[in-house]
Amino acid sequence: MLVSCLREARDTLQELFSNTFPAMTERFGKRNLEALLGGARLETATAGSVIIQDQGRTDRLFLVVEGVCRVSMESGGRALLLGRQGKGQWLGELSLLTGEPATSSVTAETDVRLFVWPHEEIQRLRQASPEVAGAVARELIEALTERVRASDSELQHGEGELSLKGSEEVKAKNEAPRKGWLKRVLGKLSGASDQDGAPSQPSPRKEGDQ
Amino acid sequence: MTTVLGLLSGMDSFASFSEAQRKALAKLMKLSEVEDGHELTRQGQPGTVCHLLVQGEVVVTRKDEVTGESKDLKVLRPGEIFGILSLLGKIPAAATCRARGAVTVASLPREDYQLLFKVDAPMAYHFQWLVAQQLARDLKARNDALRALLASD
Numbered sequence: 001m002l003v004s005c006l007r008e009a010r011d012t013l014q015e016l017f018s019n020t021f022p023a024m025t026e027r028f029g030k031r032n033l034e035a036l037l038g039g040a041r042l043e044t045a046t047a048g049s050v051i052i053q054d055q056g057r058t059d060r061l062f063l064v065v066e067g068v069c070r071v072s073m074e075s076g077g078r079a080l081l082l083g084r085q086g087k088g089q090w091l092g093e094l095s096l097l098t099g100e101p102a103t104s105s106v107t108a109e110t111d112v113r114l115f116v117w118p119h120e121e122i123q124r125l126r127q128a129s130p131e132v133a134g135a136v137a138r139e140l141i142e143a144l145t146e147r148v149r150a151s152d153s154e155l156q157h158g159e160g161e162l163s164l165k166g167s168e169e170v171k172a173k174n175e176a177p178r179k180g181w182l183k184r185v186l187g188k189l190s191g192a193s194d195q196d197g198a199p200s201q202p203s204p205r206k207e208g209d210q
Numbered sequence: 211m212t213t214v215l216g217l218l219s220g221m222d223s224f225a226s227f228s229e230a231q232r233k234a235l236a237k238l239m240k241l242s243e244v245e246d247g248h249e250l251t252r253q254g255q256p257g258t259v260c261h262l263l264v265q266g267e268v269v270v271t272r273k274d275e276v277t278g279e280s281k282d283l284k285v286l287r288p289g290e291i292f293g294i295l296s297l298l299g300k301i302p303a304a305a306t307c308r309a310r311g312a313v314t315v316a317s318l319p320r321e322d323y324q325l326l327f328k329v330d331a332p333m334a335y336h337f338q339w340l341v342a343q344q345l346a347r348d349l350k351a352r353n354d355a356l357r358a359l360l361a362s363d
Contacts, residue, residue: 022288025280073353073356073360074360075357075360075361076359076360076361076362078360078361080356080360082356092349093342093347094349094353097339097342097343097345097346098233098343098347100350101348103354103357104353126339127226127310130331130335130336131331131332131335133335133339134334134338134339135332137335137338137341137342138340140339140342140345140346141298141341141342141345144346144349145301145344145345145350146297147349148301148349148352161286177362208326
């Protein structure tokens with residue numbers, strides 16, 4: 001009975017994964033996907049809940065099935081929106097790969113459904129199923145490459161000053177900004193508070209094109 | 211005399227591989243000597259080979275995109291791998307790596323890395339993890355720089 005229920009749950013996860021991410025399913029292959037989903041859970045983060053806490057320890061890897069999350073960081077009393085993540089995007093991979101605390105907060109902007117893997121499950125796969133772990137690494141490399149590339153173009157814009165492409169607001173929480181670039185970005189975003197409730201679309205991804 | 215195989219055998223990140231696998235990797239790597247000051251990778255330029263430092267020292271320098279200042283980040287010692295993003299062939303190097311004194315490196319060209327998937331897939335998958343880890347460290351460094359800027363006067 002228990003075995004039957006577990007099999008049914010696993011089949012449901014596979015069906016959901018295959019229907020949601022057909023291209024990724026093809027890249028993984030049926031057997032690798034089975035092994036990967038064997039250690040996965042499906043969870044829902046309600047709107048407003050914190051999925052990853054900036055500077056906190058996170059021990060799980062996430063793949064967004066549906067919904068939108070905002071990625072931000074805070075420092076010196078200021079908050080900076082780094083971007084938004086949606087369907088087909090990975091979360092928690094920096095901590096998985098570096099073993100260090102998170103470098104940004106991820107908050108559910110809408111209800112968000114996620115595939116979730118404990119980091120230790122991914123590390124177990126590295127030993128037990130190198131091919132599956134290699135396929136995961138390939139997906140993470142692609143995601144990280146896009147972020148590094150986006151980060152490069154963002155940093156080069158604005159006459160040598162920093163602005164974040166894809167981020168819609170920079171808010172000084174407690175005091176007036178002291179950096180020129182912050183002033184400039186804030187100037188452009190003088191109506192930032194009006195945009196708070198209007199989430200932009202996540203950056204385009206392969207799965208989103210299907 | 212230090213050998214590529216000897217270095218690989220002593221590295222934690224290759225400890226889980228058999229002697230035969232390490233030999234296969236060592237065979238794909240090409241030894242070369244470079245002079246003092248030679249740039250093995252240049253920040254912003256895509257590379258074509260990943261290097262294992264066999265002998266000598268390599269200084270890693272990074273120009274901060276935010277402040278424009280160049281800073282020596284660290285000095286690599288024999289046994290360390292660098293230029294690993296070259297294996298992707300997609301993104302530019304995150305830092306400049308320059309020989310300090312005479313240096314010997316064992317290099318793995320991108321096309322041989324691709325060959326590794328046929329010769330020894332588990333080793334190739336392992337390299338994929340090393341690449342992903344390097345990318346994650348680079349992105350973390352950028353986030354750390356942003357955080358510092360956000361907090362600065």
